[in-house]
Amino acid sequence: MKVELLREYMSKMCDLNHAVQLMQWDLKTKAPKNAVDTHIAAISTLSTESFKMSISDQVKDFIETFEHDEKLDDIMKKSLKDLKRTYERSKNIPEKLYNEYTSHTAKSEMVWEEAKRNNDFESFRPYLEKIVVYNKEMAAHIDSNQNVYDVMLDNFETGLSSDKINNLFEELKKGIVPLVESISHKERVDDSKLLGNFEEYKQKELSEYILKYIGYDFDCGRLDKSEHPFTTGTAPYDVRVTTRYDKKDIKSCLFGVIHEGGHGIYEQNISPSLIKTPLAVGTCMGIHESQSRLYENILGKNIRFWEPIYSKVGEIFPEFKAIELELFHKAINIVEPSLIRVEADELTYNLHIILRFELEKDLFTGDLQVKDLPQAWREKMKKYLGIVPKTDTDGVLQDCHWADGSFGYFPSYALGNIYGGQFAAQMEKEVGTIDYLLKEQRLDIIKDWLRNNIHRFGKMKTSAELIKDVCKSDIDVKPIIDYYQNKYSRLYHL
Amino acid sequence: MKVELLREYMSKMCDLNHAVQLMQWDLKTKAPKNAVDTHIAAISTLSTESFKMSISDQVKDFIETFEHDEKLDDIMKKSLKDLKRTYERSKNIPEKLYNEYTSHTAKSEMVWEEAKRNNDFESFRPYLEKIVVYNKEMAAHIDSNQNVYDVMLDNFETGLSSDKINNLFEELKKGIVPLVESISHKERVDDSKLLGNFEEYKQKELSEYILKYIGYDFDCGRLDKSEHPFTTGTAPYDVRVTTRYDKKDIKSCLFGVIHEGGHGIYEQNISPSLIKTPLAVGTCMGIHESQSRLYENILGKNIRFWEPIYSKVGEIFPEFKAIELELFHKAINIVEPSLIRVEADELTYNLHIILRFELEKDLFTGDLQVKDLPQAWREKMKKYLGIVPKTDTDGVLQDCHWADGSFGYFPSYALGNIYGGQFAAQMEKEVGTIDYLLKEQRLDIIKDWLRNNIHRFGKMKTSAELIKDVCKSDIDVKPIIDYYQNKYSRLYHL
Numbered sequence: 001m002k003v004e005l006l007r008e009y010m011s012k013m014c015d016l017n018h019a020v021q022l023m024q025w026d027l028k029t030k031a032p033k034n035a036v037d038t039h040i041a042a043i044s045t046l047s048t049e050s051f052k053m054s055i056s057d058q059v060k061d062f063i064e065t066f067e068h069d070e071k072l073d074d075i076m077k078k079s080l081k082d083l084k085r086t087y088e089r090s091k092n093i094p095e096k097l098y099n100e101y102t103s104h105t106a107k108s109e110m111v112w113e114e115a116k117r118n119n120d121f122e123s124f125r126p127y128l129e130k131i132v133v134y135n136k137e138m139a140a141h142i143d144s145n146q147n148v149y150d151v152m153l154d155n156f157e158t159g160l161s162s163d164k165i166n167n168l169f170e171e172l173k174k175g176i177v178p179l180v181e182s183i184s185h186k187e188r189v190d191d192s193k194l195l196g197n198f199e200e201y202k203q204k205e206l207s208e209y210i211l212k213y214i215g216y217d218f219d220c221g222r223l224d225k226s227e228h229p230f231t232t233g234t235a236p237y238d239v240r241v242t243t244r245y246d247k248k249d250i251k252s253c254l255f256g257v258i259h260e261g262g263h264g265i266y267e268q269n270i271s272p273s274l275i276k277t278p279l280a281v282g283t284c285m286g287i288h289e290s291q292s293r294l295y296e297n298i299l300g301k302n303i304r305f306w307e308p309i310y311s312k313v314g315e316i317f318p319e320f321k322a323i324e325l326e327l328f329h330k331a332i333n334i335v336e337p338s339l340i341r342v343e344a345d346e347l348t349y350n351l352h353i354i355l356r357f358e359l360e361k362d363l364f365t366g367d368l369q370v371k372d373l374p375q376a377w378r379e380k381m382k383k384y385l386g387i388v389p390k391t392d393t394d395g396v397l398q399d400c401h402w403a404d405g406s407f408g409y410f411p412s413y414a415l416g417n418i419y420g421g422q423f424a425a426q427m428e429k430e431v432g433t434i435d436y437l438l439k440e441q442r443l444d445i446i447k448d449w450l451r452n453n454i455h456r457f458g459k460m461k462t463s464a465e466l467i468k469d470v471c472k473s474d475i476d477v478k479p480i481i482d483y484y485q486n487k488y489s490r491l492y493h494l
Numbered sequence: 495m496k497v498e499l500l501r502e503y504m505s506k507m508c509d510l511n512h513a514v515q516l517m518q519w520d521l522k523t524k525a526p527k528n529a530v531d532t533h534i535a536a537i538s539t540l541s542t543e544s545f546k547m548s549i550s551d552q553v554k555d556f557i558e559t560f561e562h563d564e565k566l567d568d569i570m571k572k573s574l575k576d577l578k579r580t581y582e583r584s585k586n587i588p589e590k591l592y593n594e595y596t597s598h599t600a601k602s603e604m605v606w607e608e609a610k611r612n613n614d615f616e617s618f619r620p621y622l623e624k625i626v627v628y629n630k631e632m633a634a635h636i637d638s639n640q641n642v643y644d645v646m647l648d649n650f651e652t653g654l655s656s657d658k659i660n661n662l663f664e665e666l667k668k669g670i671v672p673l674v675e676s677i678s679h680k681e682r683v684d685d686s687k688l689l690g691n692f693e694e695y696k697q698k699e700l701s702e703y704i705l706k707y708i709g710y711d712f713d714c715g716r717l718d719k720s721e722h723p724f725t726t727g728t729a730p731y732d733v734r735v736t737t738r739y740d741k742k743d744i745k746s747c748l749f750g751v752i753h754e755g756g757h758g759i760y761e762q763n764i765s766p767s768l769i770k771t772p773l774a775v776g777t778c779m780g781i782h783e784s785q786s787r788l789y790e791n792i793l794g795k796n797i798r799f800w801e802p803i804y805s806k807v808g809e810i811f812p813e814f815k816a817i818e819l820e821l822f823h824k825a826i827n828i829v830e831p832s833l834i835r836v837e838a839d840e841l842t843y844n845l846h847i848i849l850r851f852e853l854e855k856d857l858f859t860g861d862l863q864v865k866d867l868p869q870a871w872r873e874k875m876k877k878y879l880g881i882v883p884k885t886d887t888d889g890v891l892q893d894c895h896w897a898d899g900s901f902g903y904f905p906s907y908a909l910g911n912i913y914g915g916q917f918a919a920q921m922e923k924e925v926g927t928i929d930y931l932l933k934e935q936r937l938d939i940i941k942d943w944l945r946n947n948i949h950r951f952g953k954m955k956t957s958a959e960l961i962k963d964v965c966k967s968d969i970d971v972k973p974i975i976d977y978y979q980n981k982y983s984r985l986y987h988l
Contacts, residue, residue: 015539018532019513022520030524033713035732038512038769042728045509219527234536238529275532 001065003076009058010079011276016050018234025232025240029224044102055091059083078460079277086278089154092141101134105405112403119393121374124403129370131405132363149364152408156285157415158462162361165411168418168477169354175481176350177384179488183335183347184386186492191331196319200225200245206316207243207257213309214295215447216241216261220268229256231263231292235280235458239267250317251332255296262295263288265447269455279459285409287463289416290423291450297346297417298424298483299446303329304438333491337385339394347484351384353414356399360407419467421480423454426471495559497570503552504573505770510544512728519726519734523718549585553577572954573771580772583648586635595628599899606897613887615868618897623864625899626857643858646902650779651909652956656855659905662912662971663848669975670844671878673982677829677841678880680986685825690813694719694739700810701737701751707803708789709941710735710755714762723750725757725786729774729952733761744811745826749790756789757782759941763949773953779903781957783910784917785944791840791911792918792977793940797823798932827985831879833888841978845878847908850893854901913961915974917948920965 023043031039053059063084066072072080108127115124139151146154149162157165207223221233226242233239241260246252266282274280282288299305306313306325314321320328335345341352359376362368368376377396378388389395401409427449428434437445453470467475488494517537525533547553557578560566566574602621609618633645640648643656651659702717715727720736727733735754740746760776768774776782793799800807800819808815814822829839835846853870856862862870871890872882883889895903921943922928931939947964961969982988 012539012543015536018536019517019540022517023513026516026520030716032715032732032734035714035728038728038731042509042512045506046513049506217528220529221526222524234529234532237532238526240526 001061003066003069003072006062006066006076006080007276009053009062010083010278013050013053013278014234014276014280016046016053020046020050021232021234028226028228028230029242051090054083054086059087063087075273075277075279075460079279082278082459089142093138094141097134097137097141101138101405104130104134105403108405109400109403112397112400116393116397119391119397121392121397124397125370128373128402131402132370132407135405135407136364147364149361149408152364153411154408156406156409156412158284159464160286160411160415164475165357165415166361168475169357169411169414171477172350172414172418172481173354173384175477175484176347179484179494180335180337180348180351180385182494183488183492184337186494188336189327189330189334191327191334193323193327194251194331195248196317198245198247198250198317200247202316203245203250203253206250206313207253209312209316210254210257210309211241211261211264213443214258214261214265214299215443216264217268221264223257229260231260231267233267235267235282236270236272236275239264255300255332258300259292259296262292265295265450266291266455269447269451270458271456274458274460281459283457283459283461283466284463285412286415286419287454287466289413290419291416291454293413293416294420294424294450298420298434299438299443301329301332301346302434302438304435307439308441330491333487335488335492337387339381339387339389340398347488348385350414350417353410355380355384356410357414360410364407415463415475418475418477418480419463421483422467422471422473422476423450424483425479426453495555497560497563497566500556500560500570500574501770503547503556504577504772507544507547507772508728508770508774510540510547514540514544515726515728522720522722522724523736545584548577548580553581557581569767569771569773569954573773576772576953583636587632588635591628591631591635595632595899598624598628599897602899603894603897606891606894610887610891613885613891615886615891618891619864622867622896625896626864626901629899629901630858641858643855643902646858647905648902650900650903650906652778653958654780654905654909658969659851659909660855662969663851663905663908665971666844666908666912666975667848667878669971669978670841673978673988674829674831674842674845674879676988677982677986678831680988682830683821683824683828685821685828687817687821688745688825689742690811692739692741692744692811694741696810697739697744697747700744700807701747703806703810704748704751704803705735705755705758708752708755708759708793708937710758711762715758717751723754725754725761727761729761730764730766730769733758749794749826752794753786753790756786759789759944760785760949763941763945764952765950768952768954775953777951777953777955777960778957779906780909780913781948781960783907784913785910785948787907787910788914788918788944792914792928793932793937795823795826795840796928796932798929801933802935824985827981829982829986831881833875833881833883834892841982842879844908844911847904849874849878850904851908854904858901909957909969912969912971912974913957915977916961916965916967916970917944918977919973920947 020043023039023046027036027039027043063080066076066080067084104127108124108131111127112124115121135152136148139146139148142151147162153160153162153165204223208218211223212218220237221239221241224240224242225244227244229241229243231239231241241257241264243253243256243260263282266288270280282291303325306329310325310328333345335347337348338344341349344352355377358380359368359373362376363370363373374392374396381395382388401407424434427446431437431445431449434446437443454466457466461469464475467473514537517533517540521530521533521537557574560570560574561578598621602618602625605621606618609615629646630642633640633642636645641656647654647656647659698717702712705717706712714731715733715735718734718736719738721738723735723737725733725735735751735758737747737750737754757776760782764774776785797819800823804819804822827839829841831842832838835843838846849871852874853862853867856870857864857867868886868890875889876882895901918928921940925931925939925943928940931937948960951960955963958969961967
């Protein structure tokens with residue numbers, strides 16, 4: 001068999017996925033109201049087609065033929081390895097189970113939306129219980145030797161066990177909880193002056209300016225509006241970001257855009273040599289979040305980031321001319337316990353994630369029942385953040401990830417912070433301090449460093465390999481803790 | 495074999511085409527600059543997949559199994575008939591020839607663009623010659639019993655031979671040429687007052703207003719900007735139209751939008767019962783053009799169309815308050831010979847089409863050689879329009895349809911005018927005069943009549959069946975000629 005056949009096969013899978021990505025983007029940004037059902041049907045047909053290709057006998061043949069073929073180049077070797085991993089993990093899932101599960105999560109997402117709106121956990125409970133059961137069953141088909149939650153973590157973060165994550169998160173907690181505690185005794189800065197009435201087209205103008213400023217390439221992407229911000233596309237030539245506009249508060253749009261810009265820059269800088277293989281994507285969710293959070297927080301919430309371009313904000317929104325950069329900087333860095341994850345500050349965000357990780361873990365060991373989730377949620381909120389949601393809408397029902405079955409996804413967010421801390425520290429060693437680079441507007445040096453060390457490899461390296469190659473170390477919580485302590489000690493005069 | 499299998503098969507083909515349509519729309523409206531190549535590759539892969547499905551052994555089985563199955567419902571019978579027609583016409587085309595032809599036309603389109611830019615027919619000539627040869631060869635594989643040009647006409651207008659079209663066009667010429675001649679002796683109205691500086695977002699606002707006014711449904715569609723206006727989508731729930739904006743002249747956008755709106759209304763009103771079959775599209779190009787041209791010309795260029803909404807134009811563009819409706823109406827109905835088809839008026843437009851039809855026909859009978867096309871073009875322009883292009887850019891090189899191999903496509907435009915004349919006359923008999931309906935703003939009655947008589951059937955009826963069922967007659971040139979004579983006699987006091 002010729003390797004060309006394998007190339008063609010992968011290429012066809014990529015083209016199917018290309019179409020799926022575009023339809024999904026369209027669904028969330030452009031599709032007319034009544035097109036939703038037919039759009040979803042087409043997405044489902046093409047996804048199934050691609051899934052079937054990933055577990056076909058043809059793939060098995062490819063694996064058997066080429067697995068030990070030393071003549072394959074590196075890209076093809078890694079591609080085959082990726083195909084094999086998907087094949088091994090999916091081949092034993094009974095089609096009936098897969099279809100039942102897919103249609104159940106589609107339903108449960110709708111039930112969850114309604115339940116969230118009505119603060120009615122009980123209506124959602126049986127659906128969530130069933131999702132947990134399905135996930136246990138699927139995990140057994142994927143790998144019966146691993147514990148269930150580890151199998152699910154593996155969907156998002158290859159090779160990291162829940163024990164390992166637990167250790168990392170314990171360390172993270174130890175660094176963060178005292179910091180949050182100290183800050184809570186300080187006076188809160190008054191940020192009410194930052195609120196106003198900000199027209200959407202002006203927010204868009206500023207967003208585009210900032211995206212270009214950080215190095216997002218509009219020849220290979222675009223910015224649109226959607227209910228929840230996201231990044232999607234077919235890397236590297238078409239990577240689209242979205243944002244939402246809060247009329248009263250530009251912070252939500254600004255940092256959303258910088259965050260998605262970080263995801264976008266990652267995918268735009270994947271090596272074109274990986275196109276038409278399964279490797280032309282970010283290697284995993286954790287590394288992806290490391291890039292978006294590095295841009296959003298470590299760069300975007302640094303006063304030196306804004307110094308050279310703050311006048312641009314005032315140009316587009318003259319009301320900001322009356323707001324001193326120092327106040328703006330303090331306002332975007334307010335640390336305070338809050339109920340909603342996606343609105344949390346840089347520091348307490350981690351605690352929101354740790355809470356979810358611990359609950360997920362207990363759900364799958366059997367230490368926690370779905371019916372006891374709301375109470376467990378409240379207890380952990382009290383413990384880590386000192387506040388308790390009055391409703392489940394602001395508590396256990398706030399996120400969509402459990403409703404759509406994505407258990408194991410949450411940890412990636414905090415892992416992203418840890419990885420981002422490591423990368424930032426290493427970058428500072430190699431090309432200069434972030435303060436200096438930002439002040440000198442050398443976002444290009446930052447992007448080049450990230451591209452050379454991380455982006456261009458796509459899925460050629462796992463997260464562990466990337467961290468080892470770039471930082472010469474294992475996963476390490478210390479750099480992000482150092483960064484937090486350093487930053488917030490100065491900001492809050494701790 | 496169960497009929498469910500046939501349904502699933504058609505459904506999958508529809509979903510593939512759904513994705514292709516969306517990617518093509520995206521390519522022309524939203525895709526970032528650097529995404530073009532990967533987008534085209536994905537479009538090509540999915541189109542090929544759909545084409546392969548249309549000539550597969552599975553389709554052959556379906557035809558053999560169900561062709562004489564009286565239990566099939568009407569929709570399935572017609573769907574199977576359509577599948578069969580495609581199968582029969584495509585199955586004998588050698589794959590090698592098909593691929594060669596596809597890649598040749600892709601290349602020749604690029605060569606044509608360059609040739610048009612440089613007024614250099616000679617550089618394009620060998621490519622066009624090869625396209626003619628390829629088309630002859632393909633036609634022989636499709637149906638060796640028919641003459642070549644008839645086979646090609648059949649791609650766009652099922653069942654109409656070139657002889658029949660020739661007769662229709664002779665009649666059309668006889669009606670039009672004297673009218674144009676008479677008008678040429680009249681003074682041209684001064685329409686310079688209609689030119690100005692019209693901001694794009696205001697043109698968009700007016701376009702949306704007018705689309706809604708004529709009955710285009712934004713819950714099942716949207717309006718975007720593109721270099722050339724077009725309508726696409728997946729009927730009936732997602733049918734998108736585009737327009738372009740000429741800063742100096744709003745006419746181009748206004749009538750482009752009404753034209754595409756006509757196409758869009760057609761597809762939006764196809765019966766939902768045809769979804770997931772090959773029948774949920776307009777039945778052929780001629781009927782499609784009949785709808786767009788009926789809206790654009792017979793309705794949109796009638797003074798009664800504008801009377802109730804002309805104040806809206808002045809609201810959005812205050813400069814129009816100084817322009818009397820009578821002048822506006824005269825300006826949008828100026829008849830004068832011109833070089834460029836897409837800018838021609840309602841009347842002379844037909845002559846541009848007839849000229850192209852006659853040249854196409856002669857090319858395929860062998861009466862005309864490609865090398866003699868430019869001269870033949872000039873002679874016919876002189877004969878029918880009394881003017882001669884100074885360059886081939888404004889002559890034989892102006893359209894893309896020959897470069898992309900779409901011989902047989904042009905006649906649909908003029909057939910659309912003929913059909914539109916018949917439909918309009920019949921509608922007036924059944925629900926009241928167009929003048930009256932427009933004056934009373936009963937665009938809903940017009941749309942309902944078109945939906946009930948034409949739109950909802952999609953491809954369930956051929957153009958001949960539609961005309962017979964709606965107008966109780968064959969194709970008939972008289973109604974459109976009567977309309978032209980009536981309209982232009984009054985307008986120009988002939």
